[in-house]
Amino acid sequence: MQFFKTVCVGLAAISGAAADHIKFQIRNGELPAHAVNLGGWLVAEHWMTGSSPIWEGVPDDIANQGEYATMKHLGHDVGDARFEQHRQQWITEDDIREIAERGLNTVRVPVGYWIMGEDPTDWPHIEQYKVYAPGALAYLDTLMNEWADKYNVAVILSLHAHKGSQNGRDHSAPTEIGVKNWAKYWENIESSVVWAKFMAARYKDSPAFLGLNLMNEPEYDTDPNVVHGYFERTYKEIRDTGNDCVIAVSPMLTEQGPPTMMDFMRWPAYYNVWHEWHPYFVWGYDDMNEEQLIEAVKEYGRAHIEPWSGNWLFLGEWSMASPGSASFNDDDQFRRFGQTMLDVFRGAHQGWSFWSWRVSGDEDGRNGWSMRQMLRNGWLTL
Incomplete structure (x- = not known):
């Protein structure tokens, strides 16, 4: 019954966008997303984009704190041009074409709150958003309205970097690394609501727009009750505009698994809500060899995925990175790990x-x- 009703809701929402775009099959639950993250593009991360012109001459201890610290160091006279060059080169139309040709049907795109180019909730007039390099929105527009439409690839946005930071990590571009201020100040929460509504409204009728994850990897001591309240309020305000896009919610980073949030925002009071986890097998598996790590993957399925009975599950991040104890020097073993x-x-x-x-x-x-x-090297076959 849930599937039938969700399909009906999704089909009724088709207006302006090409009705045959793959995003509708995914949104309606007829087809799973086989996706890849466009990581490091619109939220730059030094560890994975080290060759980018952004980081030239920037000390590692600054670069590793993320975009805010890096732009404070560079200033707009230098930094804006570097970020512009990075965004032009890191992801191009050729990448989206190859993504589609290799059998993927979706891209997940991390973005930061400063992408709006303003902060309507900046009542203290601190203007932290002005520190970041402007201009990212134009690239997202091109992806959403041109490339992803042309190659029939759906786009789900990840609200990665919230004002005040929900996790203190470099990928949330905090003003101070390690500090999680998002839930402590009302204007930060309000900023996130405004930002999510802005993104959902901007792309509501874009052919490729699948939806958005409302918050990437919140961590303690961010208050989960505040996070959940933000999810519920933002869902309602987006739905009140007639927008039926997918809305993905995430548990606290250390609480990814049943029964956490298994009864949260369920049908029929809520629809098109996904639950997102990030299963990595590189951290916390330090003493395992290759066979043990492969068995750990299987056990993850038995202990986490199989018992899950909440909203439809989406594994928004994973990789084939492994701990040093499981180096997978043998290509066949490495392929087996991925498979x-x-x-x-x-x-x-x-x-x-x-x-x-x-x-x-x-x-x-x-x-x-x-x-x-x-x-490209045949280590993973879809």
Whole structure:
């Protein structure tokens, strides 16, 4: 019954966008997302984009804090041009064409709150958003309205970097690394609501727009009750505009698994809500060899995916990176590692998204973070 009703809602929402775009099959639950993240593009991460012109002459201890610290160091006179060059080169139309040709049907795109070019909730007039390099929105527009439409690839946005930071990590571009201020100040929460509504409204009728994840990887001591309240409020305000896009919600990073949030925002009070996890097998598996790690993947399926009975599950990030104890020097074993993950992840109704499409230096050696290298070299077969 849930599937039938969701399909009807999704079909009724078709207006302005091409009705045959693959995003409708994915949104309606008829087809899982086989996706890849466009990581490092519109939210730059030094560890994976080290060859980018952004980082030239920037000390590592600054670069590793993310975009805010890097732009504070560079200033707009230097930094704006560097970020412009990076955005032009890191992801191009050729990448989207190859993504489609290799059998992927979706891209997940991390974005930061500053992409709006303004902050209507900046009542203290601190104007932190002005520190970031402007101009990212034009690239997202091109992806959403041109490339992804042309190559029949759906786009799901990940609200990665919230004002105040929900996790203190470099990929949330905090004003101070390690500090999680998002839930502590009302204007930060309001900023996130405004931002999510802005993105959903801007792309509501774009052919390729699948939906958005409302918050990437919140971590303690961010208050989960505040996070959940933000999810519920933002869902309602987006739906009140007649927008039926997918809305993905995430648990706290250390609480990814049943029964956490299994009864949260369920049908029929809510619809087109996905639940997102990020299963990585590189951290917390330090003493495992190759066979043990492959078995750990299978156990993840048994312990996490199979018992899940909440909203449709989407595995928004995963990779073929592994701990040093499981180096996978044998290509056949490495392929088996990837194939085991694909087999296990089929249990997630709404599919998965590999992190990431590319990393710096992936042409020079095997790198489990680069999907394009995994596919080009036959280490992963979809």
